[in-house]
Amino acid sequence: MTxxxxTxxxxTxxxxxxxxxxEAMRDAIREALQRDDRVFLMGEDxxxxxxxxxxxxxxxxxxxxxxxxDTPLSESAFVGAGIGAALAGMRPIxxxxxxxxxxxxxxxxMNNAATLLHMSGGQCNVxxxxxxxxxxxRQVAAQHSHSLExxxxxxxxxxxxxxxTLADARGMLWTALQDPDPVLIFEHGSLYNMPGTxxxxxxxxxxxxxxxxxxxxxxxxxxxxxxxGTTCAAADALAGDGIDAEVVDLxxxxxxxxxxxxxxxxxxxRAVVVDEGWRTGSLAxxxxxxxxxQAFWDxxxxxxxxxxxxxxxxxxRHLEEAALPRxxxxxxxxxxxxxxxxx
Amino acid sequence: xxxxxAKALQPRAAHQRDLLRQMLAIRRFEDTxxxxxxxxxxxxxxxxxxxxxxxxxxxxxALTADxxxxxxxxxxxxxxxxxxxxxxxxxxxxxxxxxxxxxxGGSMHLFDxxxxxxxxxxxxxxxxxxxxxxxxxxxxxxxSRVTACFFGDGAVAEGEFHECMNLAALWDLxxxxxxxxxxxAMGTALVRAQxxxxxxxxxxxxxxxxxxxxxxxxxxxxxxxxSAVGAVRAGxxxxxxxxxxxxxxAHSMYDPELYRDKSEVQEWKKRDxxxxxxxxxxxxxxxxxxxxxxMSDELTAEIDAAIAAARAAPVEPVAxxxxxxxxxxxx
Ligand SMILES: Cc1ncc(C[n+]2csc(CCOP(=O)(O)OP(=O)(O)O)c2C)c(N)n1
Ligand SMILES: [Mg+2]
Numbered sequence: 001m002t003x004x005x006x007t008x009x010x011x012t013x014x015x016x017x018x019x020x021x022x023e024a025m026r027d028a029i030r031e032a033l034q035r036d037d038r039v040f041l042m043g044e045d046x047x048x049x050x051x052x053x054x055x056x057x058x059x060x061x062x063x064x065x066x067x068x069x070d071t072p073l074s075e076s077a078f079v080g081a082g083i084g085a086a087l088a089g090m091r092p093i094x095x096x097x098x099x100x101x102x103x104x105x106x107x108x109x110m111n112n113a114a115t116l117l118h119m120s121g122g123q124c125n126v127x128x129x130x131x132x133x134x135x136x137x138r139q140v141a142a143q144h145s146h147s148l149e150x151x152x153x154x155x156x157x158x159x160x161x162x163x164x165t166l167a168d169a170r171g172m173l174w175t176a177l178q179d180p181d182p183v184l185i186f187e188h189g190s191l192y193n194m195p196g197t198x199x200x201x202x203x204x205x206x207x208x209x210x211x212x213x214x215x216x217x218x219x220x221x222x223x224x225x226x227x228x229g230t231t232c233a234a235a236d237a238l239a240g241d242g243i244d245a246e247v248v249d250l251x252x253x254x255x256x257x258x259x260x261x262x263x264x265x266x267x268x269x270r271a272v273v274v275d276e277g278w279r280t281g282s283l284a285x286x287x288x289x290x291x292x293x294q295a296f297w298d299x300x301x302x303x304x305x306x307x308x309x310x311x312x313x314x315x316x317r318h319l320e321e322a323a324l325p326r327x328x329x330x331x332x333x334x335x336x337x338x339x340x341x342x343x
Numbered sequence: 344x345x346x347x348x349a350k351a352l353q354p355r356a357a358h359q360r361d362l363l364r365q366m367l368a369i370r371r372f373e374d375t376x377x378x379x380x381x382x383x384x385x386x387x388x389x390x391x392x393x394x395x396x397x398x399x400x401x402x403x404x405a406l407t408a409d410x411x412x413x414x415x416x417x418x419x420x421x422x423x424x425x426x427x428x429x430x431x432x433x434x435x436x437x438x439x440x441x442x443x444x445x446x447x448g449g450s451m452h453l454f455d456x457x458x459x460x461x462x463x464x465x466x467x468x469x470x471x472x473x474x475x476x477x478x479x480x481x482x483x484x485x486x487s488r489v490t491a492c493f494f495g496d497g498a499v500a501e502g503e504f505h506e507c508m509n510l511a512a513l514w515d516l517x518x519x520x521x522x523x524x525x526x527x528a529m530g531t532a533l534v535r536a537q538x539x540x541x542x543x544x545x546x547x548x549x550x551x552x553x554x555x556x557x558x559x560x561x562x563x564x565x566x567x568x569x570s571a572v573g574a575v576r577a578g579x580x581x582x583x584x585x586x587x588x589x590x591x592x593a594h595s596m597y598d599p600e601l602y603r604d605k606s607e608v609q610e611w612k613k614r615d616x617x618x619x620x621x622x623x624x625x626x627x628x629x630x631x632x633x634x635x636x637x638m639s640d641e642l643t644a645e646i647d648a649a650i651a652a653a654r655a656a657p658v659e660p661v662a663x664x665x666x667x668x669x670x671x672x673x674x
Contacts, residue, residue, distance in 0.1 A: 017500055048602040067538045069593025072536035073467050104501070112418040141449050143465040186395045221563075259555030263468065315387055315449030316438030 014199040022192040024170035024202075025055050025131075025163075029093060031203070032177055033063050036091055039177060042069040042078055052097045053133060053192050079105035079130065081185035084114050086128040091177050094173035096132040097185065100150045113182040114157030128182045129173065132238040135188040135226045135276055136313050139320055147276040149225070150184040151284035153254040155259030159183040160253040161207055162225035166196045168251060171205030183207070187254075188226030188276075207252055210260035216246035219334045220264040222287055223274035224226075224250035227325050231274050234330035243338055253283055261287065262295045269300040274325050301340050306335040353593050362561050363624060364402060364638055366396040366617045369420045371642045372429065375650070376419070376450075380596050384654075385436040388465075389450045392420035394591035395614035399424040402491055403586075405411045405572045406597060411459040413470040416451035417523075418463035421493055427455045428590025433649035439656035446659060447667065453617050467528075468501035470519075475507050478516040478581075479656040491519045497528025499542055508549040511581040519571055520546065520583040523558065525590045530602035546583035558588030559614040563663060564666040591615075 014309040050057035060068040071078040082094040113159040116124040136145035189292040223231040249309035275284035399420035412420040436444030454462040462469035474492030481488045546553035556567040571582040589611040623628035
């Protein structure tokens, strides 16, 4: 069962509606607010301003300032308050403008949200959802552009999600809110304007499994979030060369769906992991390590990584582009894997 | 201003004309940046200081070249008032190697350590600890420098602000905290973000002298800054100025401004800091309309030249992508 199937062949009778990633996310928040009166949204500029990426635009008028709650610039305080409210029975959705600013709340996320359950001997679970924007691509330089979801995926006690499709933008939030533990949702800033269609009754999706976005036989391109599009473009380019690439979207970065990942590599025997985060100690490194542990005998070539360059993001466009995983680099890595492999 | 004109004027009038010129330079520079942004020539996040020029210019006038400055992402005004060459700031907007941060930083990260300008920091409140540390170094070495730290009203809600107020006061550090209270943190009005909106009162609770200043009047800002800087330099410990000002433009280049009334903006524009000083100098005969126009034309020419130079300047080669990650650079 994969997340995509919810909006794929199983749903046949409903009408399709045009939407964007941003609107899908907004619809998900609206639905949560309508279905569960314990849910509220809180964060900087989510109300009057409409959200720094306009995700919550219009929700203040619909739900009022108690449930669409503007906060001061106090990341540690309002994330911590979200944890407290969750402990006390609410279902907060906390929005942090970008992952770089989440570092001001890292203490609360790591030392409280992820830890309370264990150190209370199972008494204090934290049913909290934290959403934040991640990633580069808008020339906003070295304090606004990073992909630190891999760091968060290091932390036991939280779930880390990366919706890369409209269906996941629409469907992950509700499922995350049903989870008894803290869930972090990373929305890549380049995705908000992504257009497409969804069934009118699109809703919850599973948040446990990876999804095969494109089936192939020659090489597994494994990625998530903002680089799914680039990776699919690379798969198209490879098809032109007669290389049939499979594309795996991780969807859940913690826990990882080992079965889907290893299953894909068992079919293709080659893997290229694409990750916008810095290479050293990256999520891509974790995926490669697991392939070594779990799929070593299936591999016909060393697993490849295409990651972000190890540099705080420079401002100029040409340097930012050079710092990010590009389709050409993915294609080259896939060719190396296929060409260098055993036959 | 031309040297001939400077000689002919009384020192006071010459000084005020210089303040006017500096404010006008920031205004023209940023009007131009808005156009260049719309034309796609400069990118990223660009936060305009238009309406707040009196703060940077008035505070900078009270500092010596040996003092230090820490700025925010809304840093064009602070940088130009500090005397960073207009060319180098413009080139930074273009991401060129001739920029003050070699193009690596862009609008939000202007740096010039040769002028003790320790940068545009784009994490709200993130500059305050740096300012405390720079002042600590000065104190440990027995230097008589002052560090001026600019930040917005929004930063006052951050934990880092309060930690820094306490540390600076506890250790008696030579910092001038310059809070630019423009009544909004992005779309969040001061009254909806601060339980106590009297920001000087809050700073005062840490035991440092703190008072509000009319941030639209450059002479009032300069006067307040001179007395605060003097006291800090004399060993009086940190001081705090709440500079009451207003941003005339959007928070950044994308902002539908749903959170404030147009009439409120219009009201504040009546106290435009550039017009305010220009009007005074016109009334006293110290800067006629014709002289103002000449000043403006001169600045336009300077900015045009800076744009031409920035366009022609080289970008860093992609091969150098990972430079400046460690120092000295590993081979
Ligand atoms: C820690 C952190 N949180 C959020 C942001 C996003 N942000 C950038 S500027 C800003 C408003 C800051 O307001 P204020 O301090 O009053 O300065 P102003 O922009 O008014 O000059 C916000 C929320 C940020 N850069 N850093
Ligand atoms: Mg402000």
